[in-house]
Amino acid sequence: MPRGSTNAPRGARRSRTLPAPLGDLGPRAAAAVVVSMAVAAFCFVTTENLPIGLLSPIAEDLGASEAAVGLLVTGYGLTVAVVSVPAARLTLGLPRRVLLRRVLVAFLLATWLSALAPAYWLLLAARLVTSLCQAVFWAVVGPTVAGLFPEEVRGRVLALTFSGGSIGGVLGVPAATWLGQAANWRAAFLALSALTACVLFAAARSLPDTRPEESHAATGTHPDRVAYRAVVTANALLVAGVFTAYTYLAAFLDEVGGLAEGAVTPMLLLYGAAGVVGGLSAGAVCDRYPRQAFTVPSALVVAALCLLAALGTHRFALVLGVGLTGFACACVPIASQNRIMRVAPGSTDLASAGNSAAFNVGIASGALLGGALVDAGHVRGIALAGALLAAAALALALAEPLLPRRARPARG
Structure with missing residues (x-):
């Protein structure tokens, strides 16, 4: 069977953790x-x-x-x-x-x-x-x-x-x-x-x-330049929103939440552990509902950061907001990469590189925005600013199917 085929061998046995691979790779x-x-x-x-x-x-x-x-x-x-x-x-x-x-x-x-x-x-x-x-x-x-x-x-x-x-x-x-x-x-x-x-x-x-x-994954399965740009931009906005708050989470927990210094490490571990669970659970959702795999975590980030901004002085709200943010944020790289593999207008390598660049731009810009707010004394504002950026990402992801596409010239 050729390596680029999209059909698995009929007699292939499926692994308990991974499906049967394509081609002659065991x-x-x-x-x-x-x-x-x-x-x-x-x-x-x-x-x-x-x-x-x-x-x-x-x-x-x-x-x-x-x-x-x-x-x-x-x-x-x-x-x-x-x-x-x-x-x-x-x-x-x-x-x-x-x-x-x-x-x-x-x-x-x-x-x-x-x-x-x-x-x-x-x-x-x-x-x-x-x-x-x-x-x-x-x-x-x-x-x-x-x-x-x-x-x-x-x-x-x-x-x-x-x-x-x-x-x-x-x-x-x-x-x-x-x-x-x-x-x-x-x-x-x-x-x-x-x-x-x-x-x-x-x-x-x-x-x-x-x-x-x-490889069958060398190019997008449903090339769409408009969708690709929307996915990359939404990814950058959402990551910027998360890191506006996450980069200075310790300051938020201290000044807004009133937590002792020793409580910061458990909260960071909560964020990370929730992220591991979110990342592992995102795979099956991406396969069945590729769009929703991005929009639902985006909505969770908006809700979690709004919760932190409004009720950050309450312990339960802090724990819930930090855990939800970690869970949802970990879904984003998987969901966006899955969409990139589908709508890449050309090489998926180049498309993935653009998505990776956008992710890092989001981290850097979010950290800069959060730092400016903290320096200005608006520590609570990092959660609200992050929520606004995440809301912009969610709006763009929801509007993406409605964005105008150029009509392809008819073949003579």
Whole structure:
């Protein structure tokens, strides 16, 4: 059976966790691809946010300011936003095994170099390389894993793959922070490089040696340029809304909620745990109701942030609002990626890169807006501003089917 076929073999046995893959790729090999890419996502998300919990140790060791170390995170995200589309365009024709192997090798070396960096500028350079690797990874991982399975189960496959990123935020960052504080900040980077080496070994053995154009997921199944632009814009707006509030959640819990400092960590864990549940549950919904898989979480974010803005002084409202926001926000990358795979006007790699760039723009702009409000003394306002941005995203997603399309010229 050709690899690009959209019909699974009749006699294929279905895995308990994954559907039967397409073509001649065995179920175990397909599962290994999904698991290795999920662990890679875990490594990327953990590495991206690792300096947040280790600002003081890194700054003290390298003789830099904490603000300079903070640039290792903000500059990372901005780099991903800027280079995602150009990097995806440059790597468009490479076979997936070759490309992802090179990306993981570069990521491994950059993470190892980060652990050994004797000076701040060298750590900054290593982080720049890591961010370039992440830009390429998020552009191609969705189409790569989606192309291994039938289209009707795409949402579930993406959910399993992207769950690694969610778990990285919930467990990876706190665990790496603990290791860095208990031993040395360099030990955290070394541990991540060791895990990346395992991912590289598994991916090199299991990834099929196919070119992007050979996969049924290489292009959108229902190309629609207007819908694509609407999805990407709504994604950026919603993420900006969430991060307007989430970036300064500790300040909100303190000044508005009146919680003690020790209560901040449990609330952050609640947000992350709810996100893991939301991400894993989003897959089946994406397969059955691709539009609603985005609009319903958007509506939940609006409701949760409005609840925090109006009743943030009440403990129950705080817990419910934070949990709902975490649950809904984790659904967004899966839902938007699933829609991108459907409406991409051309290459799904390029379309995914644009979506990744929009996601990072949303994070950066939301953090900037939230910071401006906090600096101005409007801490409660971060929830309201976030709700307004999320409402704009919801309105755009609901209006997208009604947006005018250009009529295609009739064929003579």
